[in-house]
Amino acid sequence: MAENGKRPAAGLADALRATFADCYDLETRTIAVGGAGGLAAELFYLDGLVSGGDMSDYVLRPLTERARFRGARTPRAAAARIMAGAVYDFNARLAPDAAAAADDLLSGFCCLVFADGTAVSFEVKTGDKRAVDQPKEEKVVRGSKDAFVEVLKVNTMLVRRKIRDRQLKIRALELGGRTRTKTALVYLEGFTNEAVLREAERRLRAIDAEEVLSPAVITENIADRPRSLFPQVLVTERPDKFCLNLLEGRVGILADGLPMGFLVPATFAQFMKVPEDHASHFLIASFLTALRYAAFFLALILPAFYVAVAMYHQEMIPVKLLRSIINAKQAVPFPTAFETLLMLFAFELLQEAGLRLPNPVGQTVSIIGALIVGQSAVEARVVSPVVVVVVALSGICGYIMPDLDMGSGVRILRFLLVLAAILAGMFGVAMGFTMIVYHLAGLESFGVPYMSPFAGGEGKHLSRALLRWPMDRKRDREPELRPGRER
């Protein structure tokens, strides 16, 4: 029974009720601190955010033990006992006002409010979270099989476990006017360029968004040229990739609720690398890196090249192949331009359908699309087999891109280049490609040239982008990322 049988006085408790009015998950419980006849207090918590077991075991039980509060006649005295360790919950703090108490409730605390308005918050965050699982978007062939989850602390733990270095710093920020998403700026002190770090923090703090619930809020707000089709923030769900980049001198960003890490500065060459490069023989890794560059080029240009050659420059096709194309095209009713665009469009539709549907259904759609529709389209002479081959090859090359955003950019640009090829043949392709190169050469990410080391960087580091050197001859880190380097 509470003191005098009264509920705690109005004030902070009422303010909390008012703050969470119309919130069905706000729960309160009146207790007597120190057992029957003790000080009346009200315990506030948000159902779902707190662990009921932890609250009972580590908060309620000690609070109701008479021995712990013997002699504590006032709320202040009781609060002092609590802070001194009478309640052994690992994280307890005084909430000076209703706003602080409300924030604590939103952060998974329960808040004990005495009649005089003294309030103490105890962290009893629920442990309900998705277990650390394998990455879904970035397949691991050989390497650690963990992936970031939605909980920031788990993510920082994953990073800490991989880099047990005192110089690993995790600076906390809060983003989003409404969501107030906890965000961490992760870097290796002494390894990271201070200018890049300062700029990353400045841009993060400058994010003027109500919510940080999707990755685009971060990537688009901190990128140098957010309207570019090329990604300028490296996004990964793999902690090993995240850590490798931290060790290169990049700045990492982790946000609560987002199961991925963000890395800046990003360069084009970085998007062509995968952590497996460090897990396989250096010659194989170098070959695969070169293959990725070739795949990027083919994914971008192959359909446009085919359209240009088939429509305007037939002399470029070897005579036997040209004859095969002519024979295959005899009964196709559509012009080359139309059938190529049609196939590209169909390919995008199939890809999107396969991506959005649940896994088994998605696979079925892919099989129906690729095998049945593709084959039927060729047999029905709706499209010629060469176009199917070209579009499929280009699509496969697009899938080789390690980064989803880079692959998506290539998909859009592929259409534009095909249109340029339709309008002006190889001249159009050359113009389009030149404009892409011009755009890429002009991009920067946090002061680092996007095409570094191919353009704007130091030429002698070119091999680092294209090859993976043996571990015993591992080259320096990118010069632009070295500490003290400012542009």
Added chain:
Amino acid sequence: MKIRALFIIGVALALLTGCAGAGVFADYREVEQLEIIRTIGIDKGPEGVTVTADTGVEEDGRAPKLFRTAAPTLSAALEQLQETPRGRRMVFAHTEQVVIGETAARAGLAGYLDYIERATEMRIGTGVFIVRDGTAEDLLAACAGEGSSAADMLLFLKTEIRNMGCGFVYTCGDIAAGLASEGCALAQAVERAPGETVTEEERAMVRPAGFAVLAEGALAGYLTEEESRGAALLLGKVERDDMTAAAESGTAALSFRGAGMRVRPLFLGGSLDRLSVAVRTEAAVKEASEGLTLTAAETRRALAQDLAARETERAAAAVARSQAMGLDFLGLCAAAERASPLRFGALRDRGAADIGTMTVEVTVSAAVRRTFDVADPFSVRGKGA
């Protein structure tokens, strides 16, 4: 702003190069509307130039299509082929060879070469054949049948003739360059199997007929087979040729290749004494007759000497023909000038280096390999002689 600037620059560039708008679309053609021409035959006719276009054997083995037209000029004739309403546009970009009838070649082929060099669609790497004692039209027509065409036969000949040792297919570019620099050039001559004794199948086959000598833009004559073999050896165009050489103890079939000639002008007292032309060949024993002791040094030496003597004879015949015609189609003077740019170059500048009057000494040296004893292959490691 940047995008706008780029767009303007792009449009301006497109306009400046003349590749914009209708200019581009004028070249547009759907691939299925094309007829690929692989060989063009050119003859002299009453209307000027008679052109026969050969598509080569179709994908499914059907006989090639032949299109014929006549016009005052080659360009007009080719245009006329396009105008014939067949529902297909002819593409000459894949023309692999040009066959010129003897009459047309004698009348002058410089104009045809000029057209090919200027045409944006055709390539200067197109091989040139001269039809000996015949017309291109007849040759193309005779070769056209189920699964066979002159285009395919000539293409095969183009790659295989180096293994026959009797010729080489020069391209439009080679011939035009030779005519421009030396005033003469060689072209591969071809013919159909002659006579009534051969079968129909043999009649429909093309075979090499030695080199045709071109001078002043027209056909000046032909080299005999031996002269052609000598010329091919001197010019380093023999990848492989076969010959039977004799030694005292028997004969051996040899397969040999030439390494091209080395020309040195030799001066005596300030004036040109002679041109020394040296060629080195390497031969491998393909088959030895019974009793031939290849392991013996004197046998190998005898085989090499026999090979060298016969090849010297061929090369000398080619040089003699060149001197007799007064045409340096073997490029001896140009090679001598490269070897002695100052002294021989001065001679040429003065017009004193006339191939017809200078003394040319031809030497062919030979080495014979693969001379091991089959019964005991480790006995001798086939040292050359």
